[in-house]
Amino acid sequence: MNKVKKPCCGGEPEEMFPKKTVTEIKKEVKIRYDKFAKEGGLAEGCCPLVGGRTESFALEHGLYSQEDLALIPRLAIRLSRGCGNPTGFANIQPGEIVADFGCGGGIDLVLAAHKVGPTGKVIGIDFAPQMIERAKQVMEEADLSDRAEFILLDIENPEVPDNIADVVISNCVINLCPCKPCVYKQAFDILKPGGRLAISDIVTIGDVSPKVREYFRSIWAGCTGGAIPEDEYLKIVQDVGFDQLRVVARHVLSPKELEEMASCPGKKFSPPFSKEKLAQMEGKIVSTKFVAFKPKNKFSL
Template structure:
């Protein structure tokens, strides 16, 4: 598929996930109109969620009970593959941008860390997710958080206006990752940093996996290799680049994926800095 078709697939799938969460039911059986099973990763239980509860999955990803309690009910849909806050080292007064903010969970955790003098911006291309996030912000009384509709390849954010960019299992979904990193570099202030959790691979995946549209929307088939991510970040201008995969067998099991992918697909932390000069 071309880039626009992939974005349409992802937008439709995550819009479905937002509506599913709203209604509290499982994703319907059948197809989503784009030739893929209606649940992410080919399951009916939910987007990248397998049969695990959101709380169980969140613990696997590295979130604590206090993290889960700090966000409004319904903000955490269990769609991540890690916890970017572990490496973000957010400070009071900073401006934070979340790429693919979903229902707002990581934004609300960031808002707590940057404080009243800080600011958090969430960008998401799915209107249903954006609507849910805005309602969550009102429900939680978060006045230092705003959510903007937009694509991460074309950020609705001013040049050099952000201190830290976080993201959780979203960049792998983009068909134009190089453009995502160029945009991230543009909006970061000199000395600004990336703190990302995402899916990477040890080597290019087999063609049949890359062609699986359900696995693409399920955060797997579109993942780049570690070396590719490093090269894209360097080409965008970043320095101090670190891509650190972690053992992800338990996560893939929670997602309900074939265990044969355990040695090929990993959750990773991705760090980089925009030069201060």
């Protein structure tokens, strides 16, 4: 944690955010997820997009299986706001160190901790203090605290430690970050040479008119406002230095899934869009899941 601060590696210029500054966007996201965590999440549990499929369907589509969900304390399910299951395709091995960028209430930390076993470790990173508190509570309930660490930090911040992880997972988080290259730079740096990414996130496909895009951006904390085109997103990952990028699953959100995703973490926290506005985004919001590798000969400076 004692790194000299390096400047951010880039990202979208301030003028891309006509209605709010980057600082205001981040503050809004942090406050909404913090409040959601403080209240203990949603009684109905995790997003319809992620939950409770058969083992083979879950594996093929990058989602949680019923077996996965059976391992998870109820609190983590109530707090889950993901769009896939990165632990299902990260190929996590016993003894590995897994960092979860935007761990939220800890659903993926539990699954990763089972996979790394007693000789491995999971590190939950989130900038919402109440989320970190909830994730700690969840790991205690799951009796996995001895293999969990937590860092309260913005994942765009260069203070994210270097060269400590074998795997970075992240589930429906980076869409919320104004500077995606900054996040991927930190993911690159925290990984040991040869380490890998397993990401589930929200992106757009097809043409979205600038007006519609701007409207969705006005409710950034819902997981569609900060979504960018899939090809642009994957190029950012490669430009940072990752290679062997492979999309393992994709899912175009149904109208109901889109409605729920657009007001993440819940309508009480992020105001819902009108039916007409949602219709303009139908078929254009995708949950994409991919893996990529940090080359073996690349060290973080």
